[in-house]
Amino acid sequence: MLAIACLLAVISYRGWPLSLICTLAILILKNMFDLQELTNRLKSGYGSVAIDCPIGSQNKLELLLVRMAIDGGQTARTRRQPVTWDVADGIQSYPSPGQMMAWEPQCWVKTAVQVPAQVARAGEPAPCSLLRYLIHQASNAQGEACLYILYDLPRFLLPHPQFEVVNRLLKRACTVLNYSNSRMILVHHGHQFGEEFQDLISEMEYPLPDEPETRALVQQQLQELQASAQGQGQQIPDELTPQDLTRTVRALLGLTEEGQINLLQYAVRKLRAIDHHLPGAINQMKQRQLIRLGIEYAPAPDVPAQGLTTMDEWVQMTSAALDPRAREFNLPNPRSLLLIGPPGTGKSLICKELSSRLGLACIILDFGNLMTKELGGSEQKLRDILKAASTVSPCLLMVDEMDKAIGQSAQEGDGGTSQRLIATFLRWLNDHEEPVIVIATANRPTFSPELLRRFTRVFVDLPTLRARKQIFQVHLQLRHLLPDPLPTSGRLARQYNTWLDTLAGLTEDYTGDEISQIVIKVAYNAFIKVRDGAAATVEDLLPVTLEELEAVTRSSPPQHRGQYREREMLLEWVKNGMAIHANPPEPVAAGARISRRSVSFED
Template structure:
């Protein structure tokens, strides 16, 4: 990702070399014009720029040179001026429909040909691809949103005029954290976010949490991802102590500057195991506990009917996730989106899988991925390779101790009294229950309390409700046994304890700290 300084140096060389056509890819038109304005001064050259609202102007003096505000009029003016003078540079900021063979693309091609003959340059600031025949006339360059170092400078410049005039507690560590939070937003979005905080008359350390909320509002309506609301109550997950210990170690690494060590931030976990045992709930718990926004990517819904549409939609969704970072990206039942056959769909599934794996392994944004899977047999083996996910955890049926913890957790949440002796009995009655079975049973007791009053909740009701539950481990034991046999051998136990091996199964080879 080229930063501002790298982009500036490259564009400087392009203009010195008089490259006839330059496409500058960016979402930040004003930042691109700022960059080109600096280069006009440094090189002492005349640069004209066009916008639909102002027509064509001299970038140095801001003087209007052509009143025709249309793109076609700007191109006619550029062609005319290049025929009269050499070494002119024209910037077009709002050109549409140049990704294919269109009238505008062909007119641009003619102007680029004139620029070649007269030593001129045409710079198009755009967010889209350029017609290949036109692009081959020159070079392309990308100006990405500010890096964390650049963002720190932007934030410092926004705060500096107000130091001494209002309480500002942000110093070195807070500025670093603020730049990490705002990574991925544009310069104007970052300046607006800081201005929003300044409007209340102070900048406190506690405002870092408010800054996360401001950024969250910037991306509240984004394509390809679903924003999932989480609350502090979502942080409560019974059992899974091994997973929780591992996550606690990873948490500080998500915001640390790891570049000096050449490390990337934690990439995420793949949770496989028995349905209803807390895999999806863990994604919400991580986001809630870490204070990060949670986004859900539904891979099954990104598949389009046209060639290349699925890959394009996935690429857009993952790029958006990079921009909203730091965040938690939840991919539920990942096998439904990546488990298809590449032969039956013309290779779409294979291309989608390839792009996802590349992003997962090579991405450096602070996106912590929590993927869950129930049907392990449908998962491609490439997904399990070390380096994609940081760890592979197996979520088994809860142990006696974990069932007691889960029952107590939901009893407290639903405000139900529960004596320790009764809890021990319920743990025995719930042998083979998944976490969802336990929640449903406690919820049924709570419903009785709402309907008939708390006095109706006695030990007999608790035992009767639990005795009436038929868990999945009894209705479909073959499927559950198959999942558990796989998890014993191939994954780290999320409970923190190696599961007891079946008579024909070897004990798990890895411990939770492996």
């Protein structure tokens, strides 16, 4: 309860809304930060601990540290006076632990601390006065034991003559604190302490909310939003299914508590509803935020992928594996996928489709953009992207055309950079524990066996007759050449079905991309006809005939026609058990004759 009291005191002082107070109070009790580990380190004699904490979680971390300081025990050695510092407000002290336990929460106000004149030195950077004061206080055997919470101090450890004194004073402070009852917490975000501090500062990380924490936050916040709307005479319909709730929770992962609350509130207010549109709205806003950090996302698919029998099973299994309850049965994270097949068969589209079905963000890893002239720079950029993916997990990590980037043929003439990238990537694939699912694509399986064995390998072949019919349908409907939905009975239903059967029969050896280009060309021709005539709106169908579709199809030969040898090698590779079919070949009945012409015998 003391933690909640501390929370209410600080937040009421900052003027935060009641809904945020309640939510953060719940999260403090369910926090995943290993406070016991921090306590053990401090009690074991570590004088200084650095905590890498996102900016949006630093207020919450401070409250946890204050709780630890004032609730550490009854002896002077375990209970410490909380003192904070940042470059804007300088040194500030909370009330003493005894006062904080006895006073009303509204009385817990931090006060400024003046550095004695004999300690400070004129003209020095701001952190110097702080560190001299800290050393002075910690060296006093009769002084009060304090917990110093310092923000962004690593910014002042740059290799610049002006900051050399900061570096030296920090080393001295760390050493003094090791023999003192006081302790120092260095709160920062994304900074690195050099090797010279390895034996002086113990490092920890403050995690972002995991899925159970985020679920609790979403449920609490949605209740608060509905209550707030009702208080204003407004109604927000709640039509969120359990599946939509899970997708909403996953869309918010990778953000701090405040970031999650901000996006959730904005999305609900914008939609004026709590329904299946909520996860998509959150994902769009989240992606715009993270793009500014250099994270590139794959766009949503413009059409659904067709003919993915094996992928349907994979989505079902992966969705179950991402359920937090799966950990209770010691089930591992889903295996990554390697999609192999000829160009244009829809491998990249499958990545986007899987992202859409699972409700997960799809981050793009482009090995070509990783290459730098600096030694080790490419590997560092790769580590940064992998860390970003781990931060927003669960997510998909899309590696398009991986054979061109790190395949065996790509390793020649780059000074060994590709080999180092492969080593870094393999190490991460083998060691990472976060639910980051890699979906890589390649035209050929030109990879080392040690890389291949880390993937579930899926062969994406040219589309089957049934799949080609489905591809034609979705693209013709997308370009307003067929009605959506198709009629299910009557003359038009038979006519459109004949069209699709005929086109599917004409396009053997065509890829899905080539079929889409045929439809686009036909749609342009139809649009040109009506552009200067009757106005065409998105509700109207563009005029097109089967003969026009057939003519464009016959004038666009497939790129893979005649190139059977390479495809046969891939099929043999699959037949030997090296991969599974994304869509197994359709069985042909004994004695059946395959015709390119489709005849309807219905009346």
